[in-house]
Amino acid sequence: HAFNKMTVNLRHLVEQVRQSTSQVSRASTQLAQIADQAGDATGQIAAATQHQATDITQVAEASTYIASAIQQVADSTQSGTENAYQAEEFARVGVATVETSMERMQNIQAKVGLLGLKVEEMGQRSEQIGGIIETITAIASQTNLLALNAAIEAARAGEHGKGFAVVADEVRKLAEKSTTAAKEIGDLIKNIQQTATESVQAMAEGTAEVAEGTEQANQAGQVLLEILEAIRQVREQMGAIAETAQQIGHSSDQLVTSVDNASAVVEENSAATEEMSAQVQEVTASAQSLRTMAEALEGVVDQFKLTADQGEPEPKTPPSFSKTGGAVNLADEPGHAEPVLQPQSNGHVH
Template sequence: MSTTIESTPRDKAGLELDLHSLMTAIDRSQAMIEFDLEGNILRANTNFLDCVGYRLDEVQGRHHRMFCTPEHASSVEYATFWEKLGKGAFDEGQYKRVGKNGREIWLQATYNPVFDEQGNPFKVVKFATDVTAQRKSNAEYEGKVAAIDRSQGIIEFDLNGRVLNANENFLKVLGYRLDEIQGQHHRMFCEDEYLNSPAYRAFWAKLERGEYDSGEYKRIGKNGRELWISATYNPIFDPDGRPYKVVKFANDVTESRIRQAESAGKVTAIERSQAVIEFDLTGKVLHANRNFLAVFGYDLDEIVGEHHRMFCSEEFVSSLQYRELWEKLGRGEYDANEYKRKRKDGKEIWIQATYNPIFDAQGKPYKIVKFALDVTVAKETSVEDQGKVNAIDRAQAVIEFDMAGNIITANANFLKALGYGLLEIKGKHHRIFCEEEYVRGTEYREFWHGLGQGEFYSGRFMRVSKYGQKIWIQATYSPIFDHDGLPFKVVKFATDITRQVEMEQAIEAKTRAMGESVKALMNAISYVAQSTETATDLARMTREQASSGSQTLVKASDAMGMIAKSAEGIQDIIQVISEIASQTNMLAFNAAIEAARAGEQGRGFAVVADEVRALAHRTQTSTQEIEKMIGDILTGTAQATKAMSESCDQADGTLTIAHEAGAALTLIAKAINEINEMNLMIATASEQQAQVARSVDGNLMSIRDLSIQSATGANQTAAASSELSVLAADMNKLVARFSL
C-alpha cells in the first residue's frame, strides 16, 4: 500500500520561503553566475563581479570565454566542457580564470545545470569561491617541498618506525632501492650496538610522543657502508593534534665529518708536537699546553691571567714594535716570525711561532692562539753558519748560476775582480767570462753538463774580465741540491790568483833560461874535452917523435904548430865558457831580484840564486886559470918550434918542452874535471831551485777556497820538476863524458 502525501498551499509557500532563504544565503557567501546552455552570461551576483572585477553590464550577454585565456578558449577541452554542460552533466574543480585587465585568478567552482519540469537543462548556474591566495600559498608550499625533495634526503616512517616512503636522494645516500626498504624497520640503518641500547628505545618513544629530534647520526648503508647524516626527525600531526607519522629530512655529512675528524686529529697532533698558548685580545694568558710550559719552564697556574710581556725583554715590551704587534692582533691580523723570548730562569730562547686570531660567528676576533717551536739550537747554528757565510762572502768572490748557466747574483768581490756591475751580468750566461774558443769547445759543454748532473768541479780557471784582461782564479763550482736531491743552482767560490800565476810563470821562464845556459855550458865543456883529448894525443906523439931522434924534429915542429892552433882553439872555447859564466851570473842576479819581489815565498829561491852566482864566479876564475895555462902552452910551443928550427942539437930541449906541454895538458884536464864538478853542483843547484819552485807553488796553492785544494797547479809544478830532474840527469851523463 502506498501513501501519497499531498502538498498543501501552505506547505508550498513554506518550501518557497526556504528556497529563497537558501539562495539568499548562497548569494551572500559565494560568487554566483548563470549561463544559458551556449555559455552566454545571463546574470552574476555582486560576489562574482567583485571577484572578476567587472560590472554586470560589462559581462551580461557575453560568452563565458571572456574569463578564459585565448589558448584555453580555443581548445578542444573547452568545447567538450560546454558540450558536457549542455547535456546536463555536472562539473566541479579548481579553474584558472582571467579577470579584468588580464588578472589571473583561481576559482573553486561547481557548474550546475538547471532542469525544467520536463527534465531538460535550460541554464547553468556556477557557484564559485576565490581560492587565488590559497592556490599561491599551496604553490609556494609545494615549491618548498619540491626544493627540499631535490636538495635533501627524505624518508617517512609510521610511529612504529617502519618505512612508508623515501625519495631518491635518501635512497642514493644509503645505496638502496625503495622496494628494498619499504615496510622495513628503521633499525636496518643502525649498528647492532646502538639498536640494543636504551638510547635507541628512548629515541622512538620520544618521536611517538610527537617530540622533535635533530643531530648528526651515524648510520649504516647498504653493504655495511658507514656514513654520517645531519638529520631532523619531524612528527606529523593529524587535525586532532595527534602524531601519525614521522618525516625525516637528512643531509649526507660523511665527508665533512671526516674533515672534522681530520682537523681534530691535526689539532691534536699540533697539540702534541708544538707549544700552544692562548691569549685574550689584550694579551692575557688564557691557557697553555704542556709543551709550552716545558719550553718556558713555568707551571700553568703561574701564567694564567698574566700578560704576554712576562715572556719578553723589558726593552722589547717598551718598544713601539711590541705595541703594534698587539694592535695588529687585535684587528684580527695574523703574525708569524722568529721571536726572541725569555724563560722563567731568565735564559734567552728563540721560537718559530704564529699568532692566529680566532673569530666568532660575527667574524670578530675574540682570542689569539699561538703555535710555537723552540728553535734556539737551530737559531744559534744558523747564526754561526751565517757568520761563516759572511766571512766567505768578505774573503772570496762568490757568484750563483741556475742550472742553465745563467747568472743569478754575485757578491762585491766577484764584481770587483771581473770589473762588472751586478746589473750588467745578472741573467746573462757564464760564457761572458770565457774566451770564445773555449766556449765553442767540447770541454765547456761537458763542464756544464757535469754540473747539471750534480758533479763538483775545483781547480784553476782562466777567465776574461769586462775589459778583456785574462784573470786567473782558484775556484770551486758547487751544485746546490733541493729536498728531492736534485741540483737547482750552482754556487762558485773563487780567489783571484792572477798575480801568483804571473809570478810562477816568471820563475818558470827564469828557470828555463838558466837551463838553457847550463846546456850551452855543457856543450862548450864537451868541446873543450874533445880538444884537450886531441892536444894530449898530439903531445904524446911529440914525445915519441922527440925520443926517436932528429929525424922527427920537423914532424915535431909541425905537431907543435898544430898544438899551438889547438891551444888557440881551446882559448876561444875558454872565452865562450867565460861569457856563459857571466850570463849565468846575470841570470842568477835577476832571479834574486824576482825572489825579493816574491817576499817570504821567494826567500828559498834567493838562497839558491846566490849559490848559482857563486858557482858562476868560480867558473870564471877557473876559465881564467885555464886561459893562463893555454898561454903558457902557446909560449912553450913557440919556443919549441924556434928551437927545432935552429938546431937539431936542441932535440933534448924540445923533448923537455914536450914533456912540459904534456904536464900542462894534464893540468888542463884536471881543470876540466873541476869544471865538471862545478857543473854537477850547478845541476844540484838547479834541482834545489826546482824544490824551491815547488815550495813557492805550494805556498801559492795554499790560497784556496774553504772547502777544496786545487790539484791542478801541483800537477803542473810536478811536471816542471820532473823535466828539471831529467835535465839534471842528462847533465850528469854529459859530465861523465869529460874524463881524460
C-alpha cells in the first residue's frame, strides 16, 4: 500500500514537473519573443533617435546660420540707420539752403521788379526830355529864321544896320548850334529810350526767369521735404527692423540653447537606448538559454513512465537524464521488483 501511494505521488510529482517545465518552456518562449520584439523596438527607437539626432544637428546648424544671418541683418540695419540719420541731416541742410535761396531769389525778384519800374520811369522821363528837345529845336529854328530876317533888314539899312547885322549873325550861329545840340541830345535821348526799352524787356525776362527759378526752388524744397519725410520714415522702419532683429536674435540664441539642450537629451537617450539594447540582448540570450534548458528538461521528463513489473527487474542504472532516450531506475527495495520510469510514446507518465 505504501509503495502504491509512493508510486501515485511520484506520478503526480512527475506530472507537475512536466507541466511546470512546459509552462517554463512556454514562458521562456514568450519571453524570448517579447525580448525579440523589445530588441526590434529598441532598434527602431535607436534608429529614430539617430534620425532625430541628425535632424537636431541640422536644426542646430540652421539655427546657428539663422542667428548669424540675423546678426548681420541687425548690423546692416544699424549701419543703414546711421546712414539714414546722415541723409536726414543732409536733407535738412538742403531744405535750409533751398529756403535761403528762395528768399534771396524773392529779394532779387523784388529788386529786379523795382529796377524795371525805375527803367520804365526813366523811359518816360526820356520821352519828356524828347518833347523838350523838340521844343528847343523848334525855338532854335525860329530863332535862326528871325536872325536871317534881321540880317536881311540890316542889309537894307545900309551903313546904319551893320552892327545889327553882326548881332543877327551871332544869333543865327547860336541858333544853328542850339539846333545841332538839340539834335544830338535828341539822338542821345532816342538811344537812351531804346536802351531803356531793351532794359525793361530784359528786366521783364529776368523777372520771369527769377520767378521760374523761385518756383523751381520751391518745387525742389518740396521734393527735399518729401525726401526728408521719406528718410525719416525709413529711419523709423530701420529702427523697428533693428529692434525686431535684436528680438529675433535673442530668440535665436534661446533656440540654439534649446536645440543644444535637446541634442544633449537626444545623446542621453541614444546612450540609454544603446544600454537598453544591450540589456535586451542579454535578456534575449537568457530567455533562449532558459528555453533551451526547459525544452531539455521537458524532453527528459516526457521520456519516463512509472511501471510495477513483478517479474525480473530491469538492470540497475544510475538515474540519468537524456533528450534522446534511456531510462531512470529508482533504487531497489529488498524482496521487491524495481519500479521503473520508462519513456512513453505519447509523452505522458503512468
